[in-house]
Amino acid sequence: MSALVSVVNLRVSFVTRQTRVEAVRGVSFDVRHDATLALVGESGSGKTVSAMSILRLLPENAIVDPASRIDYGGENLLAAPAARLRALRGRDISAVFQEPMSSLNPVLTVGEQVAEVLRLHRSMAPRQALERAAELLAEVGIPEPRARLRAYPHELSGGQQQRVMIAMAIANEPKLLIADEPTTALDVTVQRQVLELIARLRERHRMSVLFISHDLGLVGEIADNVVVMREGEVRESGPTQRIFSAPRDPYTRALLACRPRLDTRPRRLPVIDDFMRGGVAPDAALERPPAGANLIEAKGLRKEFRLRTGWFASKSLVAVREVTFGVTRGRTVGLVGESGSGKTTVALLVMRLLEASGGEARLEDTDLLRLSAAQMMAFRRRIQIVFQNPYASLNPRMSIGRTLTEPMRIHRLGADEGERIERARGLLQRVGLPQDAMHRYPHEFSGGQRQRIAIARALAVEPEVLICDEPVSALDVSVQATVLNLLLDLQEERGLAYLFISHDLAVVKYMSDEVLVMREGEVVERGAPEAIYRAPQHEYTRKLLAAVPRGVEGRKFGDGALTSSGTQP
Amino acid sequence: MAAVLDVTPENAWTALWRRLQQDRVGAVSLGIVVAYLVMILFATAGYLAGGWSREVGVPYANPAFLGERPNLEGALRKRAEHKGVAPDLSAIDPLAPKYAEWERRTGELKMTEPERAMTLPWGGDRWGRDVLDKAIKGSQVSIAVGVLAALCATVIGTLLGACAGFYGRWVNDVLEWLYNVFTSIPSILLIFSLAAVLRSGAFAHLFASGIWTVVIILSVTGWTGMYRLVRAEYMKHRSREYVLAAQAIGASAAARMFAHILPNVSHVILVQLSLLVVAFIKVEVILSFLGLGVPLDMVSWGTMLSEAQTELVIGKWWQLAAATAFMAVFLTAFSMLTDSLRDALDPRLR
Numbered sequence: 001m002s003a004l005v006s007v008v009n010l011r012v013s014f015v016t017r018q019t020r021v022e023a024v025r026g027v028s029f030d031v032r033h034d035a036t037l038a039l040v041g042e043s044g045s046g047k048t049v050s051a052m053s054i055l056r057l058l059p060e061n062a063i064v065d066p067a068s069r070i071d072y073g074g075e076n077l078l079a080a081p082a083a084r085l086r087a088l089r090g091r092d093i094s095a096v097f098q099e100p101m102s103s104l105n106p107v108l109t110v111g112e113q114v115a116e117v118l119r120l121h122r123s124m125a126p127r128q129a130l131e132r133a134a135e136l137l138a139e140v141g142i143p144e145p146r147a148r149l150r151a152y153p154h155e156l157s158g159g160q161q162q163r164v165m166i167a168m169a170i171a172n173e174p175k176l177l178i179a180d181e182p183t184t185a186l187d188v189t190v191q192r193q194v195l196e197l198i199a200r201l202r203e204r205h206r207m208s209v210l211f212i213s214h215d216l217g218l219v220g221e222i223a224d225n226v227v228v229m230r231e232g233e234v235r236e237s238g239p240t241q242r243i244f245s246a247p248r249d250p251y252t253r254a255l256l257a258c259r260p261r262l263d264t265r266p267r268r269l270p271v272i273d274d275f276m277r278g279g280v281a282p283d284a285a286l287e288r289p290p291a292g293a294n295l296i297e298a299k300g301l302r303k304e305f306r307l308r309t310g311w312f313a314s315k316s317l318v319a320v321r322e323v324t325f326g327v328t329r330g331r332t333v334g335l336v337g338e339s340g341s342g343k344t345t346v347a348l349l350v351m352r353l354l355e356a357s358g359g360e361a362r363l364e365d366t367d368l369l370r371l372s373a374a375q376m377m378a379f380r381r382r383i384q385i386v387f388q389n390p391y392a393s394l395n396p397r398m399s400i401g402r403t404l405t406e407p408m409r410i411h412r413l414g415a416d417e418g419e420r421i422e423r424a425r426g427l428l429q430r431v432g433l434p435q436d437a438m439h440r441y442p443h444e445f446s447g448g449q450r451q452r453i454a455i456a457r458a459l460a461v462e463p464e465v466l467i468c469d470e471p472v473s474a475l476d477v478s479v480q481a482t483v484l485n486l487l488l489d490l491q492e493e494r495g496l497a498y499l500f501i502s503h504d505l506a507v508v509k510y511m512s513d514e515v516l517v518m519r520e521g522e523v524v525e526r527g528a529p530e531a532i533y534r535a536p537q538h539e540y541t542r543k544l545l546a547a548v549p550r551g552v553e554g555r556k557f558g559d560g561a562l563t564s565s566g567t568q569p
Numbered sequence: 570m571a572a573v574l575d576v577t578p579e580n581a582w583t584a585l586w587r588r589l590q591q592d593r594v595g596a597v598s599l600g601i602v603v604a605y606l607v608m609i610l611f612a613t614a615g616y617l618a619g620g621w622s623r624e625v626g627v628p629y630a631n632p633a634f635l636g637e638r639p640n641l642e643g644a645l646r647k648r649a650e651h652k653g654v655a656p657d658l659s660a661i662d663p664l665a666p667k668y669a670e671w672e673r674r675t676g677e678l679k680m681t682e683p684e685r686a687m688t689l690p691w692g693g694d695r696w697g698r699d700v701l702d703k704a705i706k707g708s709q710v711s712i713a714v715g716v717l718a719a720l721c722a723t724v725i726g727t728l729l730g731a732c733a734g735f736y737g738r739w740v741n742d743v744l745e746w747l748y749n750v751f752t753s754i755p756s757i758l759l760i761f762s763l764a765a766v767l768r769s770g771a772f773a774h775l776f777a778s779g780i781w782t783v784v785i786i787l788s789v790t791g792w793t794g795m796y797r798l799v800r801a802e803y804m805k806h807r808s809r810e811y812v813l814a815a816q817a818i819g820a821s822a823a824a825r826m827f828a829h830i831l832p833n834v835s836h837v838i839l840v841q842l843s844l845l846v847v848a849f850i851k852v853e854v855i856l857s858f859l860g861l862g863v864p865l866d867m868v869s870w871g872t873m874l875s876e877a878q879t880e881l882v883i884g885k886w887w888q889l890a891a892a893t894a895f896m897a898v899f900l901t902a903f904s905m906l907t908d909s910l911r912d913a914l915d916p917r918l919r
Contacts, residue, residue: 393810397832407818
């Protein structure tokens with residue numbers, strides 16, 4: 001079977017004022033008719049650049065090597081004039097991006113945006129286009145599509161926004177759909193739905209999909225062929241079954257191993273470096289300290305928000321109701337749920353970054369919620385937090401040195417500035433960052449490194465309790481493993497009590513000694529991670545479990561698709 | 570203390586200096602602004618343009634490079650000096666007996682009429698004062714007024730905007746009321762009433778020295794734009810995670826407002842500051858033109874421009890040209906400098 005698009009020896013470099021960086025170095029792959037090809041790699045591996053070269057949606061400073069070719073129907077797209085590409089984009093080849101909110105125009109209604117695509121490429125009459133738009137919204141599974149035509153993007157949830165993006169992408173029956181990390185910004189459960197939608201649409205419209213992701217486990221469920229990329233080069237490519245059953249490249253093996261699995265709990269997660277240096281020895285099981293007296297304890301934690309609905313009327317929205325848990329020194333309580341379930345609110349309440357409406361949060365014998373702001377200062381030293389987004393939680397205008405010494409200065413730790421700096425150096429070393437990081441700024445670091453800095457800042461005041469609010473959700477799976485390992489190391493060394501929050505049940509299960517499943521502000525299930533995995537009681541827990549990507553094992557999108565693009569003629 | 574130096578091996582100012590050097594436009598602008606500042610310094614100390622108010626040339630003396638241009642007004646003045654013989658009126662003049670006494674007293678004073686030059690380097694004004702000296706002295710006053718007023722307005726606007734945006738709720742409500750009151754009055758009316766109060770009201774004696782009245786008028790009326798921008802930025806930043814993180818490590822509200830958020834919104838403030846300096850220098854021109862600006866015994870670009878109006882009708886363009894050139898060069902360089910300053914202070918831009 002011939003290829004729909006074949007990329008041959010693609011080389012792309014980026015030129016800045018001082019340097020020239022080669023982002024893609026001789027990459028070749030074929031996207032076949034009526035099949036899904038996945039490009040997998042960490043951020044910076046050149047996977048997005050490779051895919052976007054097909055549509056030539058590249059930054060202005062990108063230079064494509066003249067020897068590269070991208071063949072589409074006998075025509076080299078890299079040499080095609082701009083007008084030809086404009087005609088192709090959105091009609092023959094369309095794209096869905098990572099951030100649905102920033103890909104949709106906030107001041108136009110959803111209907112107008114979908115209809116625009118139809119009008120541009122098919123010169124449909126406005127009325128007819130709107131009719132068709134409603135059909136498309138129905139096809140991507142948006143409830144009440146006719147009413148939704150008049151909705152603005154912010155009125156839709158993230159998952160629905162991504163569905164609208166997909167509706168726009170398939171509006172003109174493209175031959176190729178490029179999906180650039182379409183589910184990374186979404187919750188696991190929504191990710192599952194969007195993934196199923198893409199697979200279903202691909203089969204129904206008999207189009208090809210180029211699926212870009214950092215998560216090999218996710219890709220295994222949808223792709224027919226996989227290309228694994230690293231540092232601008234293809235490490236390995238082949239049919240998905242073969243990649244999962246007999247990976248040849250150590251990097252592929254590492255990517256397969258580094259996602260925490262639901263069925264085992266190794267002492268530490270395998271990381272890329274282990275594999276690149278040579279195989280890893282099977283690890284012993286994770287040992288956990290026994291439960292004891294609670295260091296920190298929350299009882300009946302409650303938070304209501306009052307929304308004004310009229311001049312005198314207001315209604316209350318309960319974000320968290322009656323949440324109770326306790327964490328022993330050296331142990332972890334996991335909080336799992338989708339966005340909007342109130343799990344981050346719980347973290348903010350315990351930290352007193354948000355005032356609770358009821359309940360208590362005790363650190364040993366002190367109820368933190370009853371303390372004055374001045375009294376709370378002393379306790380801030382003992383309880384710290386690591387936020388989800390390391391790109392937002394570090395002050396971009398502060399050098400790392402200042403970021404790390406500031407908490408010590410506030411709490412008067414260390415005899416003088418010199419000693420604080422010594423301590424900051426120690427912290428950097430402990431979280432595995434180079435010494436010269438001290439006088440650099442956050443933007444010079446990758447996401448994983450920034451999260452290490454955020455962890456170092458939290459540890460600067462030597463806390464006893466650490467709240468981790470989705471500490472790995474914004475990171476690539478491969479980086480996620482290294483950060484989780486670091487958190488486990490630190491817990492064993494310092495006997496920290498963790499409150500670990502995530503939307504990914506696999507991660508929570510790996511990290512925690514007790515798991516609380518939250519939904520709409522309520523704890524719907526709690527128990528030991530093993531028990532929750534083996535015998536989930538609540539419907540919602542089962543849904544969360546089912547949403548965890550499992551690679552080819554979790555595959556349910558027709559093996560027909562596999563064979564049609566496989567070896568058969 | 571070597572370790573301390575290590576955290577910031579180059580402190581903010583040396584980093585700024587290094588980055589400005591890489592930016593050619595910024596470096597040139599910086600050079601121009603520094604040159605102006607040096608000029609102002611010398612003018613204040615009296616080394617430069619100290620005698621700007623002396624009548625050193627004939628009225629409307631031609632610029633040196635236009636020496637041949639006919640100067641009717643100057644020639645008229647010369648003629649008037651030569652035929653100064655008054656008719657004898659001593660018989661009927663009741664003051665006649667006093668003349669001898671007065672003559673004697675005048676003899677004790679030594680009066681010299683300086684030799685009035687026909688041409689001056691950049692021409693003369695109506696009284697024969699050197700236009701170049703006036704422009705230099707005028708720079709001192711105008712820039713001082715513009716920069717001081719802009720700084721004061723920035724401080725007021727930033728403080729109020731930061732409080733309103735950061736605290737929200739009733740603080741925001743109160744400050745919004747204040748803002749609305751200030752913006753609902755036509756600004757020229759506000760300026761007039763403030764000028765009336767400050768010049769002849771109860772506080773008039775406090776501001777006898779001159780430019781402070783103008784500075785206060787401008788900063789009190791000009792903070793509103795800065796307030797609105799800073800407030801919006803603070804509202805955006807106060808819920809960002811890095812601010813929450815700072816709160817989590819125990820940073821006080823003031824530390825969060827000024828050590829954490831302020832550097833992140835400084836680019837907005839700097840750009841607005843440069844716009845304010847430009848605007849205030851222009852408003853000072855208008856105020857001086859209307860007689861509400863700097864006192865009569867001082868010169869600013871504004872007074873020069875208002876004089877230039879009548880001169881232009883009779884073809885004497887050099888005062889206008891001098892004031893405009895001095896103003897345009899400074900304002901352009903200043904805007905460019907704040908632009909590069911903004912880039913240089915941002916660690917993300919290299």
